[in-house]
Amino acid sequence: MQEGIPRPVLLAAGGTGGHLFPAESLAAALVRRGVGVQLATDTRATRYGEAFPASAVHVIPSATVRGRDPLSLARTAGLLGYGTWAAWRVLARLRPAIVVGFGGYPTVPPVLAATLRAIPTLIHEQNGVMGRANRLLAPRVTAIATGFPGVVDKAPRLSTKATHTGNPVRPAVVAAAQTSYPPLHPDGPVRLLVFGGSQGARVMSEVVPLAVERLPPALRQHLHITQQARAEDLAAVQGIYGRLQVAADVAPFFADLPTRMAASHLIVSRSGASTVAELAAIGRPAILVPLPHALDQDQLANANALERAGGAIRLHQSEFTPERLAAEISGFASAPGRLAAMANAAKSMGTVDAAERLADLVLRVAKLTGNDTGPT
Numbered sequence: 373m374q375e376g377i378p379r380p381v382l383l384a385a386g387g388t389g390g391h392l393f394p395a396e397s398l399a400a401a402l403v404r405r406g407v408g409v410q411l412a413t414d415t416r417a418t419r420y421g422e423a424f425p426a427s428a429v430h431v432i433p434s435a436t437v438r439g440r441d442p443l444s445l446a447r448t449a450g451l452l453g454y455g456t457w458a459a460w461r462v463l464a465r466l467r468p469a470i471v472v473g474f475g476g477y478p479t480v481p482p483v484l485a486a487t488l489r490a491i492p493t494l495i496h497e498q499n500g501v502m503g504r505a506n507r508l509l510a511p512r513v514t515a516i517a518t519g520f521p522g523v524v525d526k527a528p529r530l531s532t533k534a535t536h537t538g539n540p541v542r543p544a545v546v547a548a549a550q551t552s553y554p555p556l557h558p559d560g561p562v563r564l565l566v567f568g569g570s571q572g573a574r575v576m577s578e579v580v581p582l583a584v585e586r587l588p589p590a591l592r593q594h595l596h597i598t599q600q601a602r603a604e605d606l607a608a609v610q611g612i613y614g615r616l617q618v619a620a621d622v623a624p625f626f627a628d629l630p631t632r633m634a635a636s637h638l639i640v641s642r643s644g645a646s647t648v649a650e651l652a653a654i655g656r657p658a659i660l661v662p663l664p665h666a667l668d669q670d671q672l673a674n675a676n677a678l679e680r681a682g683g684a685i686r687l688h689q690s691e692f693t694p695e696r697l698a699a700e701i702s703g704f705a706s707a708p709g710r711l712a713a714m715a716n717a718a719k720s721m722g723t724v725d726a727a728e729r730l731a732d733l734v735l736r737v738a739k740l741t742g743n744d745t746g747p748t
Contacts, residue, residue: 379467380408380409381409381469381734381738382430382471383411383473384474384478384479384482385412385474385476386413386475386477386479390644391479394496394498395472396425397726398727398734400543401540401727407731409425410427410430411424411429411430413429414432430462430466432458432459433451433455452480455481456485457485462485463486463489470737472493472496473506473509473513475499480508492514493509493512493514493515494516494733494737495513495517497517497518498519498645499520499645499668499670499673499674500523501523502524504668510524511529511530514533516530516534517534517730519536520674520677537733538725539646539649540727541646544628544631546653549654549722549724551634551635553715554636554637555708556711559594562591562596562637564640565598565632565633565638566600566639567600567626567641573600573624574605576599576600576601576661577599577602579693580697581612583695583698584597584612584616585694591701595619596619596620597619597621599620600623600624600625600626603624606622630650630654633654633656634654637657637704637711638656638658639659640697642661642671643662645674647674648660648678649723652718652722653719653723655718658685659685660684677721678718681720682713682717682718684718687700
């Protein structure tokens with residue numbers, strides 16, 4: 373890098389939306405301030421290269437722990453070691469002002485290499501419990517940002533360098549957050565939104581239509597359902613709703629999901645960090661079904677946080693039956709005041725300015741000023 377060119381901020385995020393979307397929101401906030409941003413990621417995220425507001429994308433070798441046997445662990449350690457060496461070389465050339473990691477094992481090589489080079493480092497934990505990669509890095513980094521309060525309160529050595537910024541959300545979510553909770557009238561529509569992500573849509577397709585079938589006919593007449601369903605489940609889900617004569621829009625993907633969230637009276641979904649952050653930012657009541665069997669139980673922690681605030685009820689997947697869901701929907705429909713109160717409670721946890729708050733923290737940790745930042 374030529375002398376006098378401002379040093380960029382290097383963001384490290386793995387190839388899943390849960391890590392990349394918060395990083396993208398932070399990147400946009402930094403770029404608006406005239407700060408140069410580059411991205412270190414793995415091969416899965418190369419498709420984001422054009423959309424991500426970074427001047428350059430560096431693909432760093434990485435690996436995820438997929439087995440506990442000695443051979444699998446040795447293979448993972450070897451790939452992470454090779455990735456750290458590759459990241460070391462990138463950092464020597466790039467000389468970033470700070471490296472910011474967003475969790476997942478693809479974050480490990482760039483952040484670890486930065487700590488070895490004494491470059492300021494920050495990790496952001498999106499979930500209500502710290503993931504394995506961030507737990508590995510947390511003792512070594514300069515600062516920690518959290519999407520939920522209290523994530524590291526029980527670890528004094530970490531809590532002293534932790535700041536609750538919230539989870540950055542997409543601009544469409546910020547816009548949707550301006551929409552007030554729609555009043556639920558006795559003779560008006562009851563708008564139910566159902567989604568689960570690629571790993572969770574199947575159980576939604578299996579349970580929600582059968583729950584709707586168990587609702588009183590008078591309630592079904594007022595129900596308007598928007599449901600995400602995998603392509604292979606579309607025909608079955610649409611068939612049940614058609615037979616029941618329930619107004620339903622069923623599709624594998626909704627590009628305008630934040631707008632649909634804002635228009636909903638009740639949401640049924642998984643509880644990934646981004647989902648919970650968007651529910652809180654927009655302020656909508658939810659029935660959350662955490663993904664079971666996750667090693668870190670991050671979705672359970674996320675759902676518990678929103679439930680404690682009064683903005684959701686959490687059902688373990690074993691409890692998520694057509695009978696139980698039908699009872700919950702019927703109860704909510706007969707108590708519109710409860711739904712409105714839950715919407716307000718969810719909203720109280722929302723942080724629509726999380727990207728700006730995180731950008732403030734990044735610049736403080738990097739000790740950047742308006743004179744030594746800029747696009748590069």
